[in-house]
Amino acid sequence: MRAADLAVKDVSWAPGKSGQPVLHSTSFTVAAGGVLGVLGPNGAGKSTLLRLLYRFQPPQTGSIHVGGHNIWSLSARAAARRIAAVLQEQTPSFGLTVLEIVRLGRTPHRAAFSSSSRKDEQIIDRVLDRLSLRPLAHRDVGTLSGGERQRVMVARALAQEPQVLVLDEPTNHLDIRHQLEIVSLIRGLNMTIVVSLHDLNMADGICDEVLVLKDGYPQGFGPPNTVLTDYLVSKTFRVDAQRERLTPSGAAHFSFALPN
Numbered sequence: 601m602r603a604a605d606l607a608v609k610d611v612s613w614a615p616g617k618s619g620q621p622v623l624h625s626t627s628f629t630v631a632a633g634g635v636l637g638v639l640g641p642n643g644a645g646k647s648t649l650l651r652l653l654y655r656f657q658p659p660q661t662g663s664i665h666v667g668g669h670n671i672w673s674l675s676a677r678a679a680a681r682r683i684a685a686v687l688q689e690q691t692p693s694f695g696l697t698v699l700e701i702v703r704l705g706r707t708p709h710r711a712a713f714s715s716s717s718r719k720d721e722q723i724i725d726r727v728l729d730r731l732s733l734r735p736l737a738h739r740d741v742g743t744l745s746g747g748e749r750q751r752v753m754v755a756r757a758l759a760q761e762p763q764v765l766v767l768d769e770p771t772n773h774l775d776i777r778h779q780l781e782i783v784s785l786i787r788g789l790n791m792t793i794v795v796s797l798h799d800l801n802m803a804d805g806i807c808d809e810v811l812v813l814k815d816g817y818p819q820g821f822g823p824p825n826t827v828l829t830d831y832l833v834s835k836t837f838r839v840d841a842q843r844e845r846l847t848p849s850g851a852a853h854f855s856f857a858l859p860n
């Protein structure tokens with residue numbers, strides 16, 4: 601499936617009917633194939649927003665459309681063909697091999713009780729190669745390192761061939777080389793991506809747009825070089841932040857200090 605646009609309008613969420621909202625009314629759009637970074641301090645509401653996007657829980661207010669379809673008007677199976685997620689600290693099913701976990705990504709595309717088709721196996725092969733997982737294909741996931749497991753969960757989501765891919769801190773656990781590989785993968789996918797990140801330099805490098813949250817309230821939305829000002833970053837993260845441009849790459853580099 602090709603990438604689709606994502607339209608999020610006035611979504612909010614609170615635990616329980618009478619609970620205080622942990623995400624207040626938030627709206628944004630991501631063009632098909634665009635990369636949106638969701639940024640903010642611990643407890644800002646990033647994972648809460650992402651849970652709404654991958655249809656884990658419905659918003660208390662507002663709506664989410666993928667390619668013009670309200671995600672709650674689709675069946676769970678149809679939604680899973682459009683949206684995949686890679687979550688923080690996701691526990692894969694121990695006892696299954698890497699190949700079996702990645703194969704699970706094809707489930708929403710198969711008729712009930714049917715086995716893998718030739719096309720499914722070709723897609724799985726490509727994904728294993730792309731994530732350098734071929735040598736681990738027959739290992740029990742329970743025996744993998746944290747970083748290897750993280751790559752398996754990315755592979756399973758890619759095998760799902762979604763239009764929108766939601767990633768919650770995907771570079772956790774990864775060494776520098778594998779972080780760079782995931783970043784380059786994210787940039788090269790023909791999918792609409794929503795990714796929560798703690799590394800502002802990485803966000804500046806890979807995101808077309810960023811959404812900054814604090815205490816459940818949106819603080820800014822737009823291209824990183826206009827949103828991530830020293831003032832906004834300092835206020836949001838309660839630090840003294842300063843952004844420089846590295847030469848010759850022009851990449852952003854933030855430095856931080858505790859305020860006096």
Ligand SMILES: Nc1ncnc2c1ncn2[C@@H]1O[C@H](COP(=O)(O)OP(=O)(O)OP(=O)(O)O)[C@@H](O)[C@H]1O
Binds near residue numbers: 640641646647649
């Ligand atoms: N089911 C829930 N019940 C009660 N509070 C919740 C629930 N889910 C989230 N919260 C609260 O909502 C706030 C936002 O949590 P969330 O996990 O979305 O933050 P986050 O920005 O992803 O944080 P982090 O960077 O630490 O992962 C937190 O205070 C959290 O305790």
